[in-house]
Amino acid sequence: MTVRRIVANIGTQDAAAAKRFYQDVLGLDVLMDQGWIVTYGSDERMQVQISFMAQGGSGTPVPDLSIEVDDVDAALDAMKAAGFAIEYGPADEPWGVRRFYVRDPLGRLVNILSHR
Helix, strand or coil, X not given: CCEEEEEEEEECCCHHHHHHHHHHHCCCXXXXXXXXXXXXXXXXXXXXXXXXXXXXXXXXXXXXXXXXXXXXXXXXXXXXXXXXXXXXXXXXXXXXXXXXXXXXXXXXXXXXXXXX
């Protein structure tokens, strides 16, 4: 298993405030807008993103952190083997990812995913 990127997710009901700051002031582009999530980023070579979410998708809570891996099923097996409780999934989501939720040792809800 290889970690490909880490995305911070910020829960908000006011995506317009985020747009004003991150797009209008900082100049980031809208990379994705599903209505419940807006992701900003840049064409520059980097793996930094920030998403503003009304929910976690598929009726789930907003995770504290998202980590993209190359093999989500291997990550799932590793989490289970380490004794971490899976709180959601694994699920093949309609927006093209396979994912599951797990809590880290600090209690943060972490979304582990791979793009299909």
